[in-house]
Amino acid sequence: MSDGTGRAWVFGDNVDTDVLAPGQYMKLGIEELARHCLESVEPGFAGEVRAGDVVVARRNFGTGSSREQAPEALKHLGVAALVAESFAGLFYRNAINLGLPALVCADARRIRAGDRLRVDPESGRIENLTSGESLVCEPIPGHLMQMVRDGGLVPHLEKRLRARKEPAP
Amino acid sequence: MTAQAQTLAQKIIARAAGRESVAPGEIVTCRVDLAMMHDSGGPRRVKPMLEKLGAKVWDPDKIVVITDHYLPANDDESRRIIHIAREWVKEAGVTRFHDGVGICHVVLPQKGYLHPGMFAVGGDSHSPTGGAFGAYMFGVGATEMLGVLVTGEIWLKVPHTILVEWSGKLGPAVSAKDMMLALCGRLGLDGGQYQAIQYAGEAISALPMQERMTLCNMAPEVGAQTGLVAPDQVTRAYLESVESVGASEADVEAWQGDPGAPLLAHHQFDASTLDPQVAAPHSPANAAPVARHAGTRIDTAYIGACTGAKIEDLRMAASVLKGRRVAENVRFVVAPASAHDQAIAAREGTLQVLVDAGAELLANSCGICAGYGDDRLGENEVAITSTARNFKGRMGAASSQVYLASPYTVAAAAIAGKICDPREFLE
Numbered sequence: 001m002s003d004g005t006g007r008a009w010v011f012g013d014n015v016d017t018d019v020l021a022p023g024q025y026m027k028l029g030i031e032e033l034a035r036h037c038l039e040s041v042e043p044g045f046a047g048e049v050r051a052g053d054v055v056v057a058r059r060n061f062g063t064g065s066s067r068e069q070a071p072e073a074l075k076h077l078g079v080a081a082l083v084a085e086s087f088a089g090l091f092y093r094n095a096i097n098l099g100l101p102a103l104v105c106a107d108a109r110r111i112r113a114g115d116r117l118r119v120d121p122e123s124g125r126i127e128n129l130t131s132g133e134s135l136v137c138e139p140i141p142g143h144l145m146q147m148v149r150d151g152g153l154v155p156h157l158e159k160r161l162r163a164r165k166e167p168a169p
Numbered sequence: 170m171t172a173q174a175q176t177l178a179q180k181i182i183a184r185a186a187g188r189e190s191v192a193p194g195e196i197v198t199c200r201v202d203l204a205m206m207h208d209s210g211g212p213r214r215v216k217p218m219l220e221k222l223g224a225k226v227w228d229p230d231k232i233v234v235i236t237d238h239y240l241p242a243n244d245d246e247s248r249r250i251i252h253i254a255r256e257w258v259k260e261a262g263v264t265r266f267h268d269g270v271g272i273c274h275v276v277l278p279q280k281g282y283l284h285p286g287m288f289a290v291g292g293d294s295h296s297p298t299g300g301a302f303g304a305y306m307f308g309v310g311a312t313e314m315l316g317v318l319v320t321g322e323i324w325l326k327v328p329h330t331i332l333v334e335w336s337g338k339l340g341p342a343v344s345a346k347d348m349m350l351a352l353c354g355r356l357g358l359d360g361g362q363y364q365a366i367q368y369a370g371e372a373i374s375a376l377p378m379q380e381r382m383t384l385c386n387m388a389p390e391v392g393a394q395t396g397l398v399a400p401d402q403v404t405r406a407y408l409e410s411v412e413s414v415g416a417s418e419a420d421v422e423a424w425q426g427d428p429g430a431p432l433l434a435h436h437q438f439d440a441s442t443l444d445p446q447v448a449a450p451h452s453p454a455n456a457a458p459v460a461r462h463a464g465t466r467i468d469t470a471y472i473g474a475c476t477g478a479k480i481e482d483l484r485m486a487a488s489v490l491k492g493r494r495v496a497e498n499v500r501f502v503v504a505p506a507s508a509h510d511q512a513i514a515a516r517e518g519t520l521q522v523l524v525d526a527g528a529e530l531l532a533n534s535c536g537i538c539a540g541y542g543d544d545r546l547g548e549n550e551v552a553i554t555s556t557a558r559n560f561k562g563r564m565g566a567a568s569s570q571v572y573l574a575s576p577y578t579v580a581a582a583a584i585a586g587k588i589c590d591p592r593e594f595l596e
Contacts, residue, residue, distance in 0.1 A: 014358050014452065018563040023540030026209065027239065027246040040567040060359035060392060064560060066210060066294040068310030089363030089394055090294055094310035143196065143324065153312045154218055157319060161222060 005129060006052035006080055009045065010113040011038075013059040017091065020062065020070035030069060030076050037073040051078030054119055056111045058084065062091025071095040071102075081119040083108050083126065083137065096144045099152030103137040110135060121148060174427035176330040177399055178365040181305040181424070185288035193329040193364075193433075203231055203282060203289040203306075204317050207273045209238040209541065210292035212257035213250045214311035215318060227321035229262035233282055235273035240534040243543050271507025271533040274298035274386060274475040278378070279509050284408060284416035285400040285424035290317055295475055295557065296395075297388045301381035302408075303400035303424045305365075308389065328364040328394055329433035330426070335372035337441035342591040344485060345380040346477060346555065346575035348372075349387040350446035351438065354456030361393030364433055367426070368398050372440035378407040379481040386476050387557050390453045399425050445591055447553075448573040451561040459578055462588045469552040470495065470583035472523075472576055473504035473531070474538035477555025480510040480519070482576040486555075487519045489580035489594045490526040496586030504531035526583070540564045546571070553582045 019040050025033045038045040055061075055074060061084040062070055071094050074082070082095060082102045095102040101121035111117065115130040122145065124137035140148060150156040175183065175190055183191045185199035206212065211234055219225070226232060236254050239247040258266040267276050274295050277283060285303030290296065292314045299306030309317070317323050335348060366388050373381070381398045388396030398404075400421040408416045444458035472478050472486050483505060495501040503523050505511035511533060514520040524530070531537075537544050538556040546552055546565025552572070554564070559571035572588060581591035 016558075016560040016563075018540070018558070018560040022562060023564075024545065026541050027244075027250060040562045063358050063392065064294065064389075064558060066292060066296075066308040066310050068210070068214075068312055086359060088359070088392060090308055090310065090389070093313055097310060097312040097316075141196065153316050154221065157222060157224075157316060161224065161319075 005116050005118045006054045007050070008054050008056045008111050008113060008115040008117050009042070009049060010111060011041070011055065011057040014063050015041070015057050015061050017062060017064035017067055017070040021067050021073050026067065026069065030072055033069055034073040034076040037077060046077060049077045049079065052080045053078065054081050054083060054117050055079050056083045056108055058109060059086050061087050063088040066090055068094040068098060071098050071100050075100045081121060083111070083119065085109070096147055097153040099148055099150070101140065101148050103140070105135055105137040107135045121145070174430040176365070176430040177303065177367060177397055177424060177426035178305055178328055178330050179430070180426065181286055181288055182325060182327055184286065191327045193327050195327045196324060197327060198322050198324050199288050201231065201290055201317050201321055201323055202287045203233065204314065205233045205235065205273055205277055205289065205291040205296065206314060207238055207293055208236040208250055208254045210311045210314065212254040215315045216253060216257050218312065218315045219318065222319065224319045226261050226318045229264070232261070232263045232318070233265040233277060234258050234263055235267045235276050236269055237272045237534045238539050238541050240269050241532050241542070247542070271509065272475045272535055274382070275479055275506040275510065278302060279411060279507060281411040281413040284413050285404065285420040290314070290323060294389045295386050297393070298382050298386040298475060300385035300388070300395050300397040301378060302404060303397065305395060305397065307395045330430070331361065331364055331366045331393070332432050332435045333366055333368050333438070334370040334435065335368070335438045335440045336370050337372055337439045338375065339372055339440045339443065341595050342489070342577040343443050343445055344575045344577060345376060345383040347443055347446045348438070348440070349384060349390065350448050350453065350456040350573060351443060353387070353390050353448065353453040354446070355436065356391045357454045358390065358452060359392040361388060361391040363392060363394045366391070366393045366396045368396060373398060374401060377481060378403060379479040382479065383476055390557055445575060445578045447578060447588060448559060450559055450570040450572065453558060453573055459574070459588065459590050462572065463590065465572070465588040466551065467499060467553050467582050467587060468550050469500045469502065469546065470579050471502045471537055471552055471554040471556065472579055473502065473536045473554065474556040475506055476557040477576055478504055478506040480513045482555060483510065483514045483519050483523065485576040486580040487522040489577055489591050490584065491522050493526055493584050493594070495527040495583040499583050499586050501526065501528050501583045502531055502537070503528040504536040505533055508533045537564050553579050553588060555579050
């Protein structure tokens with residue numbers, strides 16, 4: 001996302017973890033699994049999505065399993081942010097834990113497939129460069145935004161453990 | 170100032186957070202009493218992260234590992250994943266390791282690990298099954314589990330409670346699974362809003378523990394963080410039967426919500442008018458009375474999963490199949506949810522009824538439900554299953570069609586070769 005923008009990929013309600021990370025490929029590494037991300041609903045997705053693109057959906061995105069390969073596959077393919085009217089709670093936690101911003105936006109339906117977006121997770125603002133609209137998302141809670149800034153829970157924990165080991169001079 | 174009345178969920182969370190009380194919407198950090206993992210989201214995923222951090226687990230005695238997803242291990246990748254689990258528990262000093270004896274959500278209470286008032290997490294979305302025992306238990310992903318393993322803690326937004334009350338008495342060949350499909354139909358996949366559902370009422374009190382487990386198991390299907398049933402004499406009798414670890418006499422009385430605690434919603438149902446339910450492809454929310462789908466031809470009938478292959482489920486199927494054979498062109502598959510349940514079924518004759526009816530037995534594992542192994546639904550295959558989810562492609566080919574139903578209704582469809590009302594087969 002060299003210019004900080006990406007294209008919108010638009011989906012409907014209840015996109016589930018079985019279509020994001022199909023069970024058949026769960027035993028494989030993320031590289032191979034990600035190739036099948038969303039293939040049963042949007043066959044060209046994994047091949048055509050580019051770094052910086054944004055996945056936009058309606059209600060209850062990520063419903064189903066606890067498998068974090070669902071958000072991990074999206075992140076692996078270069079998706080920079082998720083925008084939806086609502087997320088399944090477990091998926092939302094998984095996305096944030098992997099450092100993938102998930103933004104709740106009541107106006108997600110105003111975004112069209114292929115629109116060029118600039119998403120700022122910090123302020124919760126989405127600029128739609130195609131339509132000229134500006135959309136406002138619910139802010140990511142402070143303690144989670146810190147995790148997103150750190151790049152996810154693992155780097156966040158690394159920081160915490162380091163701070164514990166090396167007390168300030 | 171008098172303290173606000175608290176729901177059961179709030180009381181458990183307050184205790185785990187070291188607080189007198191908590192309010193819905195607050196973000197709190199809780200100490201975890203038990204962390205359960207399976208082979209897929211467990212050691213295989215957390216081991217490399219623990220190594221990267223150079224960290225050890227906070228308390229090996231609070232960790233349970235159960236293998237169920239990649240069994241039977243029919244290929245190198247599956248064998249590798251199972252091998253990692255076996256080696257990691259030794260490294261980490263985890264002694265509560267149960268390998269190939271059944272599905273984690275069913276094995277966990279059978280080993281006596283759950284009791285009322287516990288705050289527990291599981292590395293699987295169906296972890297709310299533990300709520301049947303009056304515990305607060307919910308599913309987390311592997312990275313979140315790593316956080317628990319390293320710190321012994323997890324953050325939580327204190328949930329509101331949604332009360333789902335069932336009055337009356339269930340009719341013949343109607344079960345907890347039908348109650349949950351009806352709830353999915355009414356609330357939709359996100360009606361639970363990631364809050365806590367508490368089940369109560371005359372029809373719930375009358376249910377045995379494994380039926381209560383089915384209710385809580387499917388709370389995620391309506392988008393709730395967890396499902397709970399307040400403990401009672403049925404709970405107490407179960408805990409005594411399994412020699413529960415750490416349960417005390419006082420638990421059943423202690424872990425009750427306060428009367429008048431504020432609720433987010435109160436949904437009322439009458440069990441006596443509930444028909445057997447069937448959820449059409451590709452969502453549990455596509456639920457309707459069985460009559461809606463009567464006559465739909467099926468290729469496969471599957472009794473399996475944590476949701477639908479416990480001993481109570483096997484008995485339901487057997488009550489319909491006793492003295493009958495499944496239709497000639499139907500594949501009837503039974504994967505008992507645990508070795509323990511299968512042993513009971515064998516001892517009491519339930520298993521023989523299923524085998525005599527034409528059942529093909531699969532291993533005590535997640536089987537076709539998870540869709541992780543070789544046994545999968547083929548192109549355009551139509552199945553009726555006692556499992557929890559029928560999302561597109563979950564159990565096999567994207568073109569396969571899965572109808573969800575109770576073990577009674579699955580058994581009836583196996584006999585008829587098409588979806589039908591199981592009450593037609595009752596004596």
